Amino acid sequence: MPLQLDAYDKKLLQLLQANNKLSQRDLADAVNLSPSAVNRRIAALEAEGVIMANTAVVDPAKVGKLITVLVEVTLENERLDLLDEVKKRFVECPQVQQVYYVTGDYDFLLVLAVTDMTEYERLTRELFFVSGNVKNFKTHVAMQRSKVSLGVAIES
């Protein structure tokens, strides 16, 4: 499943993860290919799903989301349909950035970007109490977001 990526593809992925607004000409210069070769390779990487999305990263603080919260959630019951129901609720909440279903002493880890603790408290009600399937949750407030990316290390 890890596809065949040659050195050109890897270099392009590194560059595009850092800045996907680089022109295909500049990319071409950087990797020593022609612009049209770059164009084709990027199209292929997108078609194969290696590049899943192209996004602007917004600073939460600059749009009023001053608080990042990490939440460990433990379920009452892990029956598949109940699990999916609660997962769906997490995923669809716009303040929830990330949802991981994990091994270990809790079931989900959530990352949220919220305006203030009042908003967070309201969300806890919507996300955890309404369902009835959440046994407990533990809240951690992030004092620092020292590194926040989705960047993947691409080995040369």
Add this chain to the structure above:
Amino acid sequence: MPLQLDAYDKKLLQLLQANNKLSQRDLADAVNLSPSAVNRRIAALEAEGVIMANTAVVDPAKVGKLITVLVEVTLENERLDLLDEVKKRFVECPQVQQVYYVTGDYDFLLVLAVTDMTEYERLTRELFFVSGNVKNFKTHVAMQRSKVSLGVAIES
């Protein structure tokens, strides 16, 4: 510090978080402005740091990073210089996607994308044992990455 963003800016941010490759003309149509107005506003959002980066999101699995690991790290000593030293090590590691310094019963939460558990084990040595300031760490392997984004909810 939450800047003055009008309805146009907010709509543009929503659209660009979903897809920053939309042409300025399409954006202009979507928000009912001229393309050049859109151009100016995006430039301003980038200059103000509201848009922090423009990135291609890579599927970790497609480039061989099959495992996502969440790690809770507890330090021995939170003296500022020691804290910065260990934080720096975390941030600079390319397999580490995210570093949060948090309140609660541990100090850091890390998100890593790794090839396999062998690579993770090697990294634990580099990141946790070499420093000497890590009291303990708890590893959670993500069975599902149900939602992974840096998207911020922009209230209309």
Add this chain to the structure above:
DNA sequence: CCTGAAAATCGTGAGAT
């Protein structure tokens, strides 16, 4: 602040290697 047009730059497909 905006619009609209001109100028510069860029993406993309055709054809040849």
Add this chain to the structure above:
DNA sequence: ATCTCACGATTTTCAGG
């Protein structure tokens, strides 16, 4: 697979409201 070239589209700047 690749490159070069040319065309159409896009971005960007600037004059005027």
